[in-house]
Amino acid sequence: LRRAADRATFEALLAGADVLVHGYRPGALDGLGYDASARRALAPGLIDVSLDAYGWTGPWAGRRGFDSLVQMSCGLAQAGQAWRQAEGPVPLPVQALDHATGYLMAASVLRLLARRLSDRTGGQARLSLARTAAFLIAAGPAEPEPALAPETPEDHAPEVEPTSWGPARRLRPPLTVAGAALRWDRAARNLGDDAPAWASEPGSRVR
DSSP states (O other): OOSHHHHHHHHHHHHTOSEEEEOOOTTHHHHTTOOHHHHHHHSTTOEEEEEESSOSSSTTTTOOOOHHHHHHHHSTHHHHHHHHTOSSOOOOSSOHHHHHHHHHHHHHHHHHHHHHHHHOOOEEEEEEHHHHHHHHHHHOOOOOOOOOOOOOGGGBOSOOEEETTEEEOOBOOSSOBTTBOOOOSSOOOOTTOSOSSOOSSTTOOOO
16 A cells, blocks of 8 residues: 555545455554545545454553464463463464454444444444453353264355365355345455456456
């Protein structure tokens, strides 16, 4: 976003966007001239959802970080230490903060889109990995679950998709919604395979 052509592309995409989800370090977009007010000016009604590592206020606001690092600095790694029976803190065997925060970001988008239907205004949500860690710690450990059953063909969706790496099948969604088909309009693709433009209509492909 430091080149004029790239800035023009970004601004054109943003002007046509309903939702912007971003996880740049705090202040990065602002420093490029795209603070919250500039984004709203380019896209009135935008749903703007942002993520950082350690929160938006307090002494660690603005500090860079990622899932495993936040686990180590907030206490979650103690659970990994107990699980591994290690001598020191160990991050959990999954990126729990990334996954959990992703669900919260998706819920924020849906809530703000629903509100926009009634008041015709955009909205903003700011989340952090550290806050999600606090939620998980406050909730306490879950009850142990039985081991996963071995994988079976029924675990996969029947459709074969032409991905950038060859034919592939997806795992079935973990839930169902009555009257709604849970599907992807596009198969998985390499970064950079698509032109930087919106599809002209749902389901169409941009070449």
